Amino acid sequence: MTANFYWLGVILALLAGSTTQLGSVFQKKAVNEVSRESEFMRSLVKRPTWLLGVILSFGVSSIFFLTAQAFIGPALIPGLMAFGLIVLVLGSVKIVGEKLKTEEILGILLMITGTFLLSMSGLSIDIIETNVLEFGLLIRTIIFTIIIVLLSLTCHIFQKKFEKYRGILLAILSGFMFTLSNLWTSQFMGLITGGFGGGFNLIQLIMFIITGLILIFTNIFGLATIQLAYKVGQASNMVPIQNVPTLIVPILIYFLIFLLAPPSIFSIIFLITGIFLIGISSFLLGKRAAQMEEIK
Numbered sequence: 578m579t580a581n582f583y584w585l586g587v588i589l590a591l592l593a594g595s596t597t598q599l600g601s602v603f604q605k606k607a608v609n610e611v612s613r614e615s616e617f618m619r620s621l622v623k624r625p626t627w628l629l630g631v632i633l634s635f636g637v638s639s640i641f642f643l644t645a646q647a648f649i650g651p652a653l654i655p656g657l658m659a660f661g662l663i664v665l666v667l668g669s670v671k672i673v674g675e676k677l678k679t680e681e682i683l684g685i686l687l688m689i690t691g692t693f694l695l696s697m698s699g700l701s702i703d704i705i706e707t708n709v710l711e712f713g714l715l716i717r718t719i720i721f722t723i724i725i726v727l728l729s730l731t732c733h734i735f736q737k738k739f740e741k742y743r744g745i746l747l748a749i750l751s752g753f754m755f756t757l758s759n760l761w762t763s764q765f766m767g768l769i770t771g772g773f774g775g776g777f778n779l780i781q782l783i784m785f786i787i788t789g790l791i792l793i794f795t796n797i798f799g800l801a802t803i804q805l806a807y808k809v810g811q812a813s814n815m816v817p818i819q820n821v822p823t824l825i826v827p828i829l830i831y832f833l834i835f836l837l838a839p840p841s842i843f844s845i846i847f848l849i850t851g852i853f854l855i856g857i858s859s860f861l862l863g864k865r866a867a868q869m870e871e872i873k
Contacts, residue, residue, distance in 0.1 A: 582648050583648065583649060583699070583701050584696075585648055586644075586645045586647075586648030586649030586701065587645075587649065587653070587657060587696045589641045589642075589644050589645035589648065590641070590642070590645040590649065590653065590654045590657035590658055591657055591658075591660050591661075591692070592638075592641045593638050593639075593641035593642040593645055593654070593658055593661075594638075594657065594658030594659060594660045594661030594662075594664075595660060595661045595663075595664045596633045596634070596637045596638040596641060596661075597633070597634050597638040597658070597661050598661035598662065598664040598665035598668070599630075599633055599661075599664050599665075599668065600629070600630040600631065600632070600633030600634030600635070600637075600638065601630065601634055601665060601668075602630070602664070602665060602668030602669065602671075602672065603626050603627065603629050603630030603633065604626075604627055604630035604631065604634065605630075605669070605672065606626055606630075606672050607621060607624040607626040607627030607630065608621065608627070609672065610624070610626075611624065642654070642658075642762070643762070643766060645657075646704060646762050646763050646766045647704050647705055647766045647770055648701070648704075648705075649701040649702065650701055650702025650703065650704050650707075650763055650831075650835070651702065651759045651760055651762065651763040651827050651830055651831075652700050652701070652702055652827045652828060652830055652831035653695060653696070653698070653700055653701065653827070654759065654827070655755075655756075655759055655820075655823040655824055655827050656691075656692070656695045656824050656827070656851065656852060656855055657692060657695060657696065659688065659692070659820060659824070659855050659858075659859060660688060660689075660692045662684075662688060662858070662859065662862045663685050663688055663689070663862075665862075666681055666684070666685065666862050680861045681861065681862060683861060684857075684858045684859075684860075684861030684862040685858070685862070687854045687855070687857055687858040687861070688854070688855060688858035688862070690854055691850070691851045691852070691853070691854030691855035691857075691858060692851070692855065693851075694847045694848075694850050694851035694854065695847065695848065695851030695852065695855065696851075697843075697847045697851075698839070698844045698845075698847040698848040698851065699839075699840045699841075699844050700828070700831050700837075700839060700840075700844060700848060702763065702831060702835050702837065704763050704766050704767045704770065705767075705770045707767055707835070708767075709763075709764045709767030709768060709784075710768075710780065710781065710784065714834065714835070717833065717834045717836075718760065718764065718834055721760070721829075721830070721833065721834055722757060722760070722761075722791075725753050725756060725757055725826070726757075728753060729750050729753045729754065732746040732747070732749050732750040732753070733746075733750060736750070743809045744806045744807075744809045744815055745806075745815075745818055747802050747803070747805050747806035747809065747815075748802075748803060748806040748815040748816075748818040748819040749818060749819070749821065749822060750802050751799045751800075751802040751803035751806060751819050752799075752818070752819045752820065752821060752822035752823045753822050753826075754795045754796070754798050754799030754802065755795065755796075755799045755819075755822075755823050756822050756823055756826040756827065757791065757795045758791075758792055758795040758796050758799065759823070759827060759830075760827075760830055760834070761788050761791045761792055761795070762792060764784070764788050765785075765788045765789070765792060768781060768784060768785050768788065803815065803819055806819070815863075816859065816863040817856070817859035817860040817863040820856070820859045821856070824852050824855060824856060824859075825852070828848065828852070
């Protein structure tokens, strides 16, 4: 894939994260305006601001996300999409009417730096040219999925037994679900862009259906689980904890599933440093993100 397509994919991933969080800002603004009305949902859906937020978060953002998957694959996208936290923080400051705090300014600077370094790593996966139905790749994808599912089940079981750590385990579980969604979105895009190029095939159709079901389940369960985490744990901590698996696991996907080698030693340096800075930034910006979640 050419450098132009790579940077287009990077830009699309940044836009996906930004439009998702911008949509969240509009939704929260509408929720804040109608929270005291008796017929909450009926009033909410009549708000153009809320409808715009939904369109941005689930419509426009999805287009950017899916197209970015086709250009750069699943390894870099979660980290790049974290850039949207900046939009969320700035938007929430506007709604709440407060000034940026010192740690939030630092978090924004770290996010910008981390995103830049991550984009310079060049660890893209050319999904368009990848045969996602290749036997070895398919087996590795299934094994990896089973491992993540087992880890998720472990978190689910332990969160019932250890009340003290329930919120943390639920947040990690939610992160695992979105990690699987990210992985299988790449399979979905691979089927669309290349899998059907040679004509109809029963195996392709079956994989298409399975992939669609996995995406529906992981996204719904991931969203529901993080909401539970907000109820039992401090939301300002749940946001960055959820991001831990979504930042780390995609890199394992690059090396262990697609068996790709980094373009250079500098790619590894940029990758590790970028993820580290984005992780710190997520913790610094997590409180403001959680504040948006708690607006009723």
